[in-house]
Amino acid sequence: MSFGVLLGVLVILLILSGFFSMAETSMMALNRYRLKHLVAQKQPGALLTTRLLAQTDRLLGVLLLGNNFINAAAASLVTVLAVRLVGTGELAITLATASVTLVILIFSEITPKIIGATYAERIALRCSFVLRPLLWLFSPIIWFVNLFVRALLRLAGLHTPPDLLSPDLSLEELRILVLEGGHFIAPKHQNILLNLLGLRDITVDDVMTPRNQIEGIDLEGTLEEVHRQLATSNHTIQLLYRGNADDVAGLVHVRKVFSQAYSGILTWEDLKAVMQPAYFIPAGTPLLTQLQQFQESRNKVGLVVDEYGELQGLVSMEDILEEIVGEFGVSSPHHQSHFTREKNDTVLVEGVCPLRDLNRKLGTHFNLEGPRTLNGLILETLEDIPEPGTSLKIDGYPIEIIQTQDRMVRVARLTLGAGRST
Numbered sequence: 001m002s003f004g005v006l007l008g009v010l011v012i013l014l015i016l017s018g019f020f021s022m023a024e025t026s027m028m029a030l031n032r033y034r035l036k037h038l039v040a041q042k043q044p045g046a047l048l049t050t051r052l053l054a055q056t057d058r059l060l061g062v063l064l065l066g067n068n069f070i071n072a073a074a075a076s077l078v079t080v081l082a083v084r085l086v087g088t089g090e091l092a093i094t095l096a097t098a099s100v101t102l103v104i105l106i107f108s109e110i111t112p113k114i115i116g117a118t119y120a121e122r123i124a125l126r127c128s129f130v131l132r133p134l135l136w137l138f139s140p141i142i143w144f145v146n147l148f149v150r151a152l153l154r155l156a157g158l159h160t161p162p163d164l165l166s167p168d169l170s171l172e173e174l175r176i177l178v179l180e181g182g183h184f185i186a187p188k189h190q191n192i193l194l195n196l197l198g199l200r201d202i203t204v205d206d207v208m209t210p211r212n213q214i215e216g217i218d219l220e221g222t223l224e225e226v227h228r229q230l231a232t233s234n235h236t237i238q239l240l241y242r243g244n245a246d247d248v249a250g251l252v253h254v255r256k257v258f259s260q261a262y263s264g265i266l267t268w269e270d271l272k273a274v275m276q277p278a279y280f281i282p283a284g285t286p287l288l289t290q291l292q293q294f295q296e297s298r299n300k301v302g303l304v305v306d307e308y309g310e311l312q313g314l315v316s317m318e319d320i321l322e323e324i325v326g327e328f329g330v331s332s333p334h335h336q337s338h339f340t341r342e343k344n345d346t347v348l349v350e351g352v353c354p355l356r357d358l359n360r361k362l363g364t365h366f367n368l369e370g371p372r373t374l375n376g377l378i379l380e381t382l383e384d385i386p387e388p389g390t391s392l393k394i395d396g397y398p399i400e401i402i403q404t405q406d407r408m409v410r411v412a413r414l415t416l417g418a419g420r421s422t
Contacts, residue, residue, distance in 0.1 A: 038121075061149075065138060065141065082096035175197050178197070196324050205283055209319075216240065237316070240252055248303060257271060294317050349374055385408070
């Protein structure tokens with residue numbers, strides 16, 4: 001064969017080698033979830049690609065068989081061309097080796113693989129129409145080669161290659177996937193998805209109204225006290241109890257008795273007639289679990305109790321939904337902000353403010369594994385009830401005690417702009 005023909009054959013071999021390299025990279029880099037979407041739309045290329053990826057060992061067999069066979073042929077051809085040009089000496093072999101390595105690396109490996117990774121979907125769907133016949137044509141050779149491959153994998157204690165169409169995603173990987181999809185998801189929707197994924201890490205203790213903030217009616221009191229309580233109520237749900245909050249009788253919606261209480265004709269019988277039985281929730285119940293239980297029991301409000309049956313707080317369906325979609329409004333005292341911004345990056349914070357709200361609304365990074373409120377965090381850190389004017393630093397944030405009352409911190413000044421890094 002003439003030198004020109006050999007050179008032409010070499011160019012063809014390099015192009016074919018580049019095709020197999022490009023096909024291999026595009027198949028492996030193809031977005032599997034995007035592929036499933038295309039399959040649902042019944043695109044022919046997507047259906048064919050799915051069948052190829054469902055048999056990973058055979059697909060890799062035909063790709064590597066073609067690539068290595070062509071690269072070996074190209075190397076031999078370059079050696080022949082080098083011998084014709086400079087003879088059969090050691091210099092010819094050295095030049096041939098260096099030349100074939102450089103040419104294959106540039107034209108048949110790196111460049112095609114970059115193209116395959118950049119346009120994975122477009123290339124993989126088109127290459128599948130070529131790879132499918134090749135897979136059928138070389139199936140006997142691939143089957144024979146895979147016998148040795150499977151034997152080696154078994155000796156090494158490894159399983160056969162998994163199905164690349166169904167990669168398992170952990171919760172953290174799914175969270176990263178939502179974050180990476182920010183260009184395609186509206187920020188509000190992205191926050192909802194992230195909050196929903198985080199429900200497993202949040203319990204009813206994190207979102208409940210604490211016991212000392214629950215408004216209630218003592219059934220052993222007088223009707224005048226009941227009328228006064230209903231008239232000044234800040235919440236739509238009132239706890240009914242006998243003597244103390246641990247002896248719960250039930251719950252009542254203020255709107256059901258408001259007109260009677262306002263008219264002054266409310267009786268004990270009227271109150272008990274609209275009373276709903278209490279629905280108890282064990283402390284530490286994950287929010288996602290409690291959301292499902294609310295759906296199954298058709299309850300919207302529950303009382304959180306500890307292992308001894310003592311009342312810890314009150315949680316509602318609205319509290320859980322707010323963790324997902326954000327607050328619905330600030331019209332009621334239950335939803336009033338627990339902090340007031342000052343100048344110079346300082347904020348006045350109520351002691352009952354949950355640390356989760358501080359982290360979410362102010363961008364702080366307080367540890368959430370211990371106390372749940374700012375008051376609890378300060379008391380745990382100092383191991384004492386501080387006096388007004390006391391200053392301390394927690395998680396890098398300077399905190400000044402402004403007001404204390406009833407053995408708790410009522411108001412503290414928090415300085416932002418610091419953090420764990422300090």
